[in-house]
Amino acid sequence: DTIRHLFKQIFQASLGLQEEEKKSLLISRKNKSQDTVVQVGPLAVGGGTPIIISGPCSVETEAQMEAVASHLQGEGIALLRGGAYKPRTSPYDFQGLGKEGLRILSETAKRHQMVCVSEIVTPEDVEMACEYLDVIQIGARNMQNFELLKAAGSVRKPILLKRGLAATIEELLYAAEYIASRGNDQIILCERGIRTYEKATRNTLDISAVPILKQESHLPVVVDISHSTGRKDIMFPIAKAALAVGADGLIIETHNEPAVALSDAKQQLDLDQFSTLLNQLRQSGFLPTTVQA
Amino acid sequence: DTIRHLFKQIFQASLGLQEEEKKSLLISRKNKSQDTVVQVGPLAVGGGTPIIISGPCSVETEAQMEAVASHLQGEGIALLRGGAYKPRTSPYDFQGLGKEGLRILSETAKRHQMVCVSEIVTPEDVEMACEYLDVIQIGARNMQNFELLKAAGSVRKPILLKRGLAATIEELLYAAEYIASRGNDQIILCERGIRTYEKATRNTLDISAVPILKQESHLPVVVDISHSTGRKDIMFPIAKAALAVGADGLIIETHNEPAVALSDAKQQLDLDQFSTLLNQLRQSGFLPTTVQA
Amino acid sequence: DTIRHLFKQIFQASLGLQEEEKKSLLISRKNKSQDTVVQVGPLAVGGGTPIIISGPCSVETEAQMEAVASHLQGEGIALLRGGAYKPRTSPYDFQGLGKEGLRILSETAKRHQMVCVSEIVTPEDVEMACEYLDVIQIGARNMQNFELLKAAGSVRKPILLKRGLAATIEELLYAAEYIASRGNDQIILCERGIRTYEKATRNTLDISAVPILKQESHLPVVVDISHSTGRKDIMFPIAKAALAVGADGLIIETHNEPAVALSDAKQQLDLDQFSTLLNQLRQSGFLPTTVQA
Amino acid sequence: DTIRHLFKQIFQASLGLQEEEKKSLLISRKNKSQDTVVQVGPLAVGGGTPIIISGPCSVETEAQMEAVASHLQGEGIALLRGGAYKPRTSPYDFQGLGKEGLRILSETAKRHQMVCVSEIVTPEDVEMACEYLDVIQIGARNMQNFELLKAAGSVRKPILLKRGLAATIEELLYAAEYIASRGNDQIILCERGIRTYEKATRNTLDISAVPILKQESHLPVVVDISHSTGRKDIMFPIAKAALAVGADGLIIETHNEPAVALSDAKQQLDLDQFSTLLNQLRQSGFLPTTVQA
Structure with a gap:
């Protein structure tokens, strides 16, 4: 004994x-007790004020991006998203506009004094993407695409790294380390839901991951409330939960006409719904009432 | 086409x-658009003010319960928990004090003007338990013990029904319907984490379940932040998230000496930690500052 | 270093x-290196020759059971199943015929020189059930209904213990230990699929569990190929896999008219399909060609 | 009604x-009812005779590969594997020898009249790899690396496509379609276990996926019995199950000195264990007794 x-x-x-x-x-x-603050244009991600990343799932047309961006700018949102390279389950689904999509996104953002983020899916596009983007996103399906991580580590752009569909918190941290080990420490982690047996939501938002990630790492953490739930009808409570748990920001998909969106039609908010959500978050004190999110 | x-x-x-x-x-x-409010002694569960259920995992001794209850009463907590019938993985683990545990729990609660809740694991104990308890808990492992649900539906006591380890939201609602269909509509639902591949937490808290349950059903919903995470170090952010998402209350395990607890030693807060947590929640506005939690 | x-x-x-x-x-x-052989009437479960347990999901009528049993007897099957107490997700689904179902099952089996198994869902029914049944089944939803396990440990009937929907292999072994610790070592373990994200099958058959259970324990292990897959169209390959991996038997749901079955209509084989499957297994050498399965 | x-x-x-x-x-x-047979040197994958793919997790040295290959050749194995680009959770783990690894693998295979397979992790390496490899493997972490899939679809080499850790059967089929849609229909699917809550095995081998994949698609399907289980002690029963369920082949990791392997040390068989397994499979009739696996 x-x-x-x-x-x-x-x-x-x-x-x-x-x-x-x-x-x-x-x-x-x-290794570093102080929070890393990732500066993206005017935005200090991880600096204490939560940020909002918004825009459509896919960049579809100039007109669509203009409609979305002008609305978002009006709401004080500074960081515009929009997918140009779309990882889609089927090869016959809309694959995104590619480089042309990056161009539209980038020009639209500039026109509205916004910064922009988009997903890159292959190492050889990382350098090119730096010309267009203020933040390069590595998506869930590529969280362990280690060559892509290494390429992202070799440039001097902030990286938004999404957790894989079935990745552990530890694996996400090691994926970030791949980037950091190549010299790029401007990394924003993103919890976006994990795959479980539950089907009431598209994925299961692992809310506990946020404080654990922030405890284990000095990197900022944002929550994608669109992909994690896949439901518009619980956006307000989930946004509050994510901010209450300590997230440094939210990703919220918005579209000027969700019903005809070329991808993720079901989960994108229309522009009015987005404004309503933002107002609710501001009025309930979960977001500051001043400009930029 | x-x-x-x-x-x-x-x-x-x-x-x-x-x-x-x-x-x-x-x-x-x-079927009923208005929220059901479950009255438990002085507490209105689901009535707009979040409640706190606290106490040890297991009732061990009179002295232990006295220590915990007097501390909780001092903090304005009204609803005392403590397990008397413990569903344990191994038959050689501590199985609880049984009826004697219910007696200790009940008398301790009364002595401190508190109400109490404890888990019952078999239909034939439900009626007996009504003499001791103000709320009867049906635990995660018994969420689809339908005979137990029916027995719980046949008495006139509030029921705290926990979601099973791998139960869907829909299955939880149907389990509640088993109780309601027998005539007892005083049901409190409890999200307590689901089993996934992630091992950084004991279970994965499915925070989205709370607004979905409240949307689908008129029953109040509480969150067990101890079992869902199994970690003390993220209690404050998780409690905030649960309240922000709309939970009608929290279950927080507390013990006067967690290190020597006969079960769940790792996840129970000691009394000081509990007071600190409560203060943090009150000061940050997530809990009202007046008496009863 | x-x-x-x-x-x-x-x-x-x-x-x-x-x-x-x-x-x-x-x-x-x-603790015991030799295989436990559970004798059920003429059948030695775990004795080297795989056994087949078959019959409908639910006992519905005398005529139905007669049709199924006479067919099974003709095929040399000795162990008849049929649910009398059905744990159903909704309280408004068919709940089984109860004691009357046990009586029909038992009498039908006797008339055909067969033995029988059925699920019991509450401790107080265990003793009564011993009069009707040759094997008492504890179902997946009750694998950690510890009072039921203890009751099953107190009688002298073989117990068929199914793995819970989200139970680990270790938890299944401890559940069996609950029964054994009360003095009943006539236990047959059953792998019946676990809950995962995959939706092509009703559950995910954890084939590796079979050799691990047989390695860790001396108890016989059978595989429920109906519930684990929920699909008729892969029964033959799955049956072969289960026997090849070392299962001591198979559970195969059969019904004289699956299309109108009161439960699990989709996964039950009709009697011709069952005969075809049995022939395929015998001709391919996975089952002995002599009488009893 | x-x-x-x-x-x-x-x-x-x-x-x-x-x-x-x-x-x-x-x-x-x-779309095509007949089985696709993928010809790899002398091997017809999907042609009715199950094949064996074996070799170490990682190519480490010439001597190691020589030791393994000469042993495998002696056993009649024709298809040699060995990782040169290793997707590892941590950037500080052994990352593989890269192109030098491909060279060693390829030359060793040729010296022993074997064909070889290795994983490629980024699109730009696919063409180069064709010079060294007879089959290009796309690993679990890259199953939805769509640019890699497209690159694999553009060459005229057989592709071994492994199911992702949390990919559905349907997603695996669509991943294969990415390759096929670019003109390469020489695809071998591989079930390698999925991520679940169960920790007794490294992954949960989804045995049902094999017959479902073969039913839904005309492509051959192999089972990686090393990664799916992560345990040496159940290799024989699992190999039998995989062959019984209809797999067109097995992947079995072998190493001349597993204890000092630079990756997956725990699950690789040593050469004697491999020979024993092969003998068991041949003697029990699960593999033909003639040369080539």
């Missing part, structure tokens, strides 16, 4: 040693 | 018919 | 100590 | 229409 007790202590010590190893990760809170 | 369009409309109509069936559930929001 | 190496060895030793504890489980292979 | 009945029929018809769409997939069985 004393032996058992002794062994338990030694067991704990062994775990401690393993912790030691993790401490040395560049992205670890143990 | 017109045929396809037509069929899509008919398909939607078919889904509508299936919805029709659900509308008739007693616990459905469609 | 030597310290790290040393610690790793001590770590291993610690794990060894924990193994020590498991060794003492009554159902552990370490 | 007649309306309800009518609607149910129309509902079925609607589902039929959706099926219609799937029928047009190039990889669909409905």
